[in-house]
Amino acid sequence: MASVTLFEFKAGMLNATEKRGAEGVWKVEADPRKGQLCLTRGNEGAIHLVWKLRPSGQVEEDLLVFPESQTFTKVNTGRRDDRVYLLQFNNSRRRNFFWMQGKKEDDEDNARKLNEYMSNPPAAPVGSLGGAGGTASGAPDQHAMMQLLSQFGAGGGNGRQQLDESQLQSVLQGFGMTGGSGSAPAAPAPPAASTTAASTSGASTDAPAASGTQQQFTAEDLQRALAGVSGAMQQQRTPPLNEIYRASELLPMLEDPAIRDELMQFLPEDRQTDQELRYSLSSPQVRQAFAMLSHALQSDNFNSVMTNFGLDPMAGAAELQRGDGIGAFLRALQAKADEESDLYD
Amino acid sequence: MADWCTIESDPGRGAAGVFTELIQKIGVKNIQVEELYSLDDDFSDMKPMYGLIFLFKWRPEEDDRPVNVGCDEELFFARQMITNACATQALLSILLNIQSDEVDIGPSLRSFKEFVGVMPPDMRGEAISNLDNVRLAHNSFNRPEPFFSDKKQYAGPDDDVFHFIAYIPFKNKIYELDGLKAGPICLGEVEEGADWIPAVAPHIQQRIARYAASEIRFNLMAVIKDQRVVLQDKIDECETRTQTLEAMLDGHDDVTADDSFTPVPLEDTEGFEQLVYSNDLPSLKTQLRAERVRKMELVPTLEEKESKFAKWHSENIRRRHNYIPLCVAILKTLAKEKRLEPMIDDARQRLGDRARQQQQNKDKTSS
Numbered sequence: 001m002a003s004v005t006l007f008e009f010k011a012g013m014l015n016a017t018e019k020r021g022a023e024g025v026w027k028v029e030a031d032p033r034k035g036q037l038c039l040t041r042g043n044e045g046a047i048h049l050v051w052k053l054r055p056s057g058q059v060e061e062d063l064l065v066f067p068e069s070q071t072f073t074k075v076n077t078g079r080r081d082d083r084v085y086l087l088q089f090n091n092s093r094r095r096n097f098f099w100m101q102g103k104k105e106d107d108e109d110n111a112r113k114l115n116e117y118m119s120n121p122p123a124a125p126v127g128s129l130g131g132a133g134g135t136a137s138g139a140p141d142q143h144a145m146m147q148l149l150s151q152f153g154a155g156g157g158n159g160r161q162q163l164d165e166s167q168l169q170s171v172l173q174g175f176g177m178t179g180g181s182g183s184a185p186a187a188p189a190p191p192a193a194s195t196t197a198a199s200t201s202g203a204s205t206d207a208p209a210a211s212g213t214q215q216q217f218t219a220e221d222l223q224r225a226l227a228g229v230s231g232a233m234q235q236q237r238t239p240p241l242n243e244i245y246r247a248s249e250l251l252p253m254l255e256d257p258a259i260r261d262e263l264m265q266f267l268p269e270d271r272q273t274d275q276e277l278r279y280s281l282s283s284p285q286v287r288q289a290f291a292m293l294s295h296a297l298q299s300d301n302f303n304s305v306m307t308n309f310g311l312d313p314m315a316g317a318a319e320l321q322r323g324d325g326i327g328a329f330l331r332a333l334q335a336k337a338d339e340e341s342d343l344y345d
Numbered sequence: 346m347a348d349w350c351t352i353e354s355d356p357g358r359g360a361a362g363v364f365t366e367l368i369q370k371i372g373v374k375n376i377q378v379e380e381l382y383s384l385d386d387d388f389s390d391m392k393p394m395y396g397l398i399f400l401f402k403w404r405p406e407e408d409d410r411p412v413n414v415g416c417d418e419e420l421f422f423a424r425q426m427i428t429n430a431c432a433t434q435a436l437l438s439i440l441l442n443i444q445s446d447e448v449d450i451g452p453s454l455r456s457f458k459e460f461v462g463v464m465p466p467d468m469r470g471e472a473i474s475n476l477d478n479v480r481l482a483h484n485s486f487n488r489p490e491p492f493f494s495d496k497k498q499y500a501g502p503d504d505d506v507f508h509f510i511a512y513i514p515f516k517n518k519i520y521e522l523d524g525l526k527a528g529p530i531c532l533g534e535v536e537e538g539a540d541w542i543p544a545v546a547p548h549i550q551q552r553i554a555r556y557a558a559s560e561i562r563f564n565l566m567a568v569i570k571d572q573r574v575v576l577q578d579k580i581d582e583c584e585t586r587t588q589t590l591e592a593m594l595d596g597h598d599d600v601t602a603d604d605s606f607t608p609v610p611l612e613d614t615e616g617f618e619q620l621v622y623s624n625d626l627p628s629l630k631t632q633l634r635a636e637r638v639r640k641m642e643l644v645p646t647l648e649e650k651e652s653k654f655a656k657w658h659s660e661n662i663r664r665r666h667n668y669i670p671l672c673v674a675i676l677k678t679l680a681k682e683k684r685l686e687p688m689i690d691d692a693r694q695r696l697g698d699r700a701r702q703q704q705q706n707k708d709k710t711s712s
Binding site (some may be wrong): 249267330334336 | 664665667675
């Protein structure tokens, strides 16, 4: 996973289970392994708190943190020598327990800084970490996205984090989706990262989109993450386009010459006739094209489709958050249609 | 390496139309591809067949048959060098090996044939890939790929990878030409001037039986003369004969046709000449009647063929066209007419009902 480490210190983890029948009381068991707690900025621009093993660097826990949304505080275990700290999220019952493994005199300082940085991430890595962070590749961070989603709805119920407006903004910024086309992400990337990062959209899309330095949004990753989402959430997903489209809806509209003319221009050049139009609407080619379009909207090509047809991804932000590429596209399309209709009223 | 792409070949869905237009685009004259539904039928009206193409969904299989590398220097065989160009490869295998003087393969293929005449099989394969006009013709038949996708460069398990094998008669022998093999496979001999189809049929039947058993989809096509041309030639011949006979019977309206006389078939030019020479008026009248009937049958058949070619042409145009912009325009129209939201809801409803029904069925069977 390529990202930049902003701040870190040695710490281990404890596994916690809530005591049955006694809410708020947790039974914890220390994981004896040596670890490192790192505050990182992911490729997508979001801030993570990552727990990795030493010396392998293997990541065991990867949490997203937001301004004013969580606290890292010392726990009174009743035993004087314990150096247990609790990471607690404001809107969630999720709890992570850590134990300090560095020099004891640094504990307080580390905790304070972590709290501070989780809400106000430093622009550049702090202290001994200064300098080029990890090698940021052009590819969007799949792991980060899955983490994002697992916190926003996987399993439903108690595990859910509710995003407020500013958090939503920063998430969307991180995925390069604010302000419609043309705007660079508002969250400044640390100088070290921007010079080492392949800031072109190195992924497979060739979208000439505004997003020169923005990471492309891989809706496909959301798909995968959402595979684990609750049934209720699944129901909300927009059906594929070829399921939605029914030629019978459109055929009566062909009485209107304006509509006929509008559609006819998209037929093959030497076949622009009423007859061909009627045929096309029910043709296997069109059915297949709807299927291809649906597929594209749930993949890396989402952005290029939106750009090609002059649609604003922000208009479908809510759907996008659910990984519903098709829904986002349709909402943006409706918005555009409404806009154009208003112009002519 | 130049850029090729897959011609979508869905057995049974217009493959013959695509290949016919492809061949004609390369410059071959009066040749078409026609689909065969079995090898048991008569096919006399489609003969001579210059080659057969067997098209099937490829999977690796065991094949111990010996390959005759370098069996006949003049036999054009090319190993398949470019992925996804196997349709064109198979077609060229047939076209470049046609011995008949009747067929004009066009200037491009003629000069190509000369050029590769002395090359070994693998170099010939590469030469195909550099045949620009062939490549352009091939590519102009691609399905538009509106969405660039890294992921689809290699066929996955769900993708249908179709392979083409050509069967040809060549100098009294029958060959199986498979670009993925090292060389041609000789299947047997056939007498000079004899019909090669009965000799090759059993080999193809075996393949069909093998694939049908495993439910592998396949398709069989023949490279033949353009049937429109054949029919037009026949109609013209009929017309010429009719005029000759009418001229000869002019003023002899009282003559009765001789019903015992068997009319001379269209192919029998000598027989017709003899008839004319005989000047036997009753026989001539019988013949005239036969020619008129023949023409009455041929004309609608030609019209049928013309309309099939027109349909193929339309299909090819549609196949090449990118319908995504039309789809988006359709959706936008529905959005403007405020029908989009209700249609989305309907679809959700339908899917929900379907899922519930499936679940019920599942519960029923498991209980």
